[in-house]
Amino acid sequence: MTAGAGQGITIAVARETAPGERRVAATPETCKKLAALGAQVRVQRGAGFTAGFTDEAYAGAGAQLVDDATAALDNADVVLCVQPPAASVLAQLKPGAALVGMLAPQADAARAAAIESRGVLAFPLERLPRTTRAQAMDILSSQAxxxxxxxxxxxxxxxxxxxxxxxxxxxxxxxxxxxxxxxxxxxxxxxxxxxxxxxxxxxxxxxxxxxxxxxxxxxxxxxxxxxxxxxxxxxxxxxxxxxxxxxxxxxxxxxxxxxxxxxxxxxxxxxxxxxxxxxxxxxxxxxxxxxxxxxxxxxxxxxxxxxxxxxxxxxxxxxxxxxxxxGAVHASEMYARNLLNFASLFVKDGALAFDWNDELLAKTVWPRPPDSSGVAA
Missing domain, CATH: 3.40.50.720 (NAD(P)-binding Rossmann-like Domain)
Incomplete structure (x- = not known):
């Protein structure tokens, strides 16, 4: 499945809202590398503040800064997060958008229903196969x-x-x-x-x-x-x-x-x-x-x-x-690199290109890989 070809895609990062959460899903370093994949990176102002990353650093890395989460997520093709967004936030996502992070959809019925009803491609990285190839994307190991x-x-x-x-x-x-x-x-x-x-x-x-x-x-x-x-x-x-x-x-x-x-x-x-x-x-x-x-x-x-x-x-x-x-600074740096490496599997030349024959994508997506039409099988 390919989307956004020739138009460029938007990757969004909103500020984390879970109590006590200080990490951020993208750092200025990874924003720069995501942009090199042909993506426009949109970051909510203050998203990296508690992890030690300033808005100026994100802007210097080529990210577009926006004032609130709604503006960050609006029509985004890929959303990177640390903690799972609330069901009300998931309802704002574009159908077919890729959501990558620690999502635990099975732990919350409302969250799972919002992902499925919205047609979001959820990638809970805690489901990532534990293989040698996946080590650079292994959020469980880096955060542990x-x-x-x-x-x-x-x-x-x-x-x-x-x-x-x-x-x-x-x-x-x-x-x-x-x-x-x-x-x-x-x-x-x-x-x-x-x-x-x-x-x-x-x-x-x-x-x-x-x-x-x-x-x-x-x-x-x-x-x-x-x-x-x-x-x-x-x-x-x-x-x-x-x-x-x-x-x-x-x-x-x-x-x-x-x-x-x-x-x-x-x-x-x-x-x-x-x-x-x-x-x-x-x-x-x-x-x-x-x-x-x-x-x-x-x-x-x-x-x-x-x-x-x-x-x-x-x-x-x-x-x-x-x-x-x-340890938000180093934890965010490792986590953001994990997400960058995973996103690199399907962000190609400014477009989304999902190869469902790739076990890292097929075994991580929730609830199941889409069929060739892009509809959940």
């Missing part, structure tokens, strides 16, 4: 890296102790013992950050093949003697007996831990519960848990999304939200 970094810094701030070992006139301070639960992108960044801060770091994951990655960052792999190794590199489901043994050994180990950073998440599903209330009750007073998975329910039973609470035995449990947004 910032989230893991920030979660570790929050843990260091909340902990009533130093992370590194110190030799002082008042005696030697032993290093904090930090356990990172989950060794995905966020967990590995958390391990690296805690190690740089001087802590004694352990990493735990149900996939034994993560041992090498954890150890390459200076962490120690926490082996509880239960392996969830399955076929094709995926973890298998533990039996009830295996899970009980794992929980028992983890509970015993947590009695010696000063800080836990939880990062285990499954896209599109509630976060697995790994740290139980009973485990927290067995931890030392003054211990800290930072639950990066709070947005999807948390890995800890006591986590309250968006809150920092104290347990009955003096353990602090934090469930911070919008962690990637806390």
């Amino acid at each position: 890296g910032m989230a893991g970094y920030k979660a570790t810094l929050i843990a260091a701030q909340l902990a009533p102790r130093f992370f590194p070992m110190l030799t002082t006139a008042a005696g030697t301070i032993r290093p904090s013992k930090v356990l990172i639960v989950g060794a995905g992108v966020a967990g590995l960044q958390a391990i690296a950050t805690a190690k740089r801060l001087g802590a004694q770091v352990e990493g735990f994951d149900v996939r034994p093949e993560t041992r090498e990655q954890i150890e390459s960052l200076g962490g120690k792999f926490l082996d509880l003697g239960v392996s969830a190794a399955g076929e094709g590199g995926y973890a298998r489901q533990l039996t009830d007996e295996e899970r009980a043994l794992q929980q028992q050994r983890l509970a015993e180990h947590l009695k010696t831990v000063d800080v836990i950073v939880c990062t285990a998440a499954v896209p599109g599903r509630p976060a697995p519960k790994i740290v139980t209330a009973a485990m927290v009750a067995g931890m030392k007073p003054g211990s800290v848990i930072v639950d990066l998975a709070a947005e999807t329910g948390g890995n800890c039973e006591l986590t309250r999304p968006g809150e920092t609470i104290g347990s009955d035995n003096g353990v602090v449990v934090a469930g911070p939200l919008d962690l990637a947004s806390m």
